[in-house]
Amino acid sequence: MNPGMKLLLVMLIALEISFTQSLVVNCILIAVSLVYILTQHVSMKALFGIIFWPLFPAVGLFVSQWLYGSAGIHFAWILFTRIYGYVFLGATFTLTSSITDLSLTLEQDFHLPSKFAYGVLAAFNLMPKIVEEVQIIKTSALMRGEALHFWSPKLYFKSILSSIQWSQNLAEAMTSHGFVEDYPRTHYKVIRITALDWILFVVLFIIVQVLLFFIRY
Amino acid sequence: MDNKSQATGGKKQSQWTLRNIILIALIAIFTGIIFWGAGFLYTGLTVVLTPIGMAPFANDLLMGLWCMAGPLTGFIIRTFGSAFLGEFLGASVEVFLGGQWGAGAFISGLVQGIASELGFTFTGYKRYDWVGLNASIFTTVVVTFAWDMIRNGYDKFSLPLLLGLFVTRYISTFIFAGVLTKMIVKLLDRSKAINL
Known part of the structure; x- marks a missing residue:
């Protein structure tokens, strides 16, 4: 998928689960992200990192919410999974896309100067x-x-x-090297947003909306 | 990153030159890397505070440190959007270095960037002194705290705990994004390395 579209999708979903409170949807998002990451042949070390390091803030938030929060243990679990949701969603982007491709597509397709x-x-x-x-x-x-x-x-x-x-x-x-500010450029490596990118983006986004709408637990 | 409006803004000599953009990015990355080196602090504090359920204090104690890049770049490149870009890029560094926040860091970066930019906006990009800095500190604390009410469930805490967290965050931001930034800017000013 186009890295710019992927980042946008990931950020939108991450932003959305910051406001919604559905434990099940958080878990689904984590699971789907994990499966996607596993299919992309990432190193075991990177995988271990994204599972291990978030444990500290996630457990910290969980315990404090459990002890002092007014919303009980269910909400504590939501916060716990939310942290992992962010990390796994983010990892689908960071572990598989290069920053070079991202800036190329931001320039060519998203009209960033x-x-x-x-x-x-x-x-x-x-x-x-x-x-x-x-x-x-x-x-x-x-x-x-x-x-x-x-x-x-x-x-x-x-x-x-x-x-x-x-x-x-x-x-x-x-x-x-011939870089002129604010002047149109030609590109050696052309990155386009394909129809498939759009379809994936829209379909995945709608699926998340439907899930969030129907699964309130 | 929606910098389009920022790039075209400003009829007079725009501050958004290639060199300044690279400068902001470099300063953001430098500060990002310095904080990243202090990441053990956050993990350590969290481990210590988790058993008594006070882990959010680790977050609030270090908040000022994470919000330093914004005021710093805002002070050095004095134009609309520089604080935002600096803070956002500073947070993104952590994503690529493999921090513990993942996509969360991008969003925190957006929120913190807008937060520290607002302070400069409120003073009309004219007060590059203690007043402007304090305005930026104030907006940073209020906006990021409001965000944590939602994201980290602070709104479910009792009032005393909430106040404690808020004060902790204010002090932290005041020290790092305020006093420390002021000291750095003073050093820069004395060195005449850059026209402030």
């Missing part, structure tokens, strides 16, 4: 370097006997200095 699509994509592609840079900033501060933590203004200050420099370099590099 190209400077946003490519600018943000360029920044996201630097993510491994940014992880490295944070480490470098911390280490070089340590060499001067200064420990930087997430509450140290200096850590952010130095990060922003790097960002300023890198953004300038990246923007110039893109310009020198």
